[in-house]
Amino acid sequence: MAQPGFEELVEDFEFLEDWEDRYRMVIELGRDMPPLEEALKVPATKVDGCASQVWLHPRIESGRFHFEGDSDAMIVRGLIAVLRRLYDGLSLAEIVAVDARAELGRLGLNEHLSAQRSNGLRAMIERIRGIAAEGA
Template sequence: MSLPLEAHAALQAFQAIGSWEQRARVLMQWGERLPALADDEKVDANLVQGCESLVWLVGRLQDGHWQFTASSEARMIRGLVALLLARVNGLSADELQAVDLPDWFNQLGLSRQLSPSRSNGLNAVLQRMRDLTRTQK
């Protein structure tokens, strides 16, 4: 499966980094680049269930391709969600179903730093995306 352009940029950025401290810094920078959600989008209906941190997710289907926006109060989670969005934005519903989350974070060199609760939270975000694609065809 081909990667969206932003996912290629993420891979290049993270594969050039050696230390975990540098990766953490770049991860936070990715999170800071997430566009802010409007207050009317930070509602319970958009809250992802299964995350320890609060994560809001909004998805829109545009010309057969999904665009997601998300927000979290937690800086590390915001960075991880930003990288997930880089991987999935612009995909069709079928392509989104095929995204391998562990493989993506492994390619970025971040899988060892994902605690079980963070992994579960990211899986919950991806599952919510997949659920949205099923309800809005």
């Protein structure tokens, strides 16, 4: 069910020997992601439950979910980039059907993130799923 970009990421992760290399790749994904416009960093787009500052700006176009995001922490920016590969371009019904825990588990993220990062990632996923459920 995952997007082709996410499948590519899974394949890339399989070639990396250890978690440190994977961690660096997540950070690079965040660096490569364009920053969110300052005007969109408002309370309505801020994600509660994250240790760092996180903003997600969703758009629904032609029944497809798209979003931009940003964070003040590089690893979190990378996690946003991972979530974009997982969710961006899906229909609202597909968003709700994605088993994010299982998909992210394919990357090994479930075992290697701190409790705070895991909580923040969960908060971002809940925000995305909530937006999709409201729009459906």
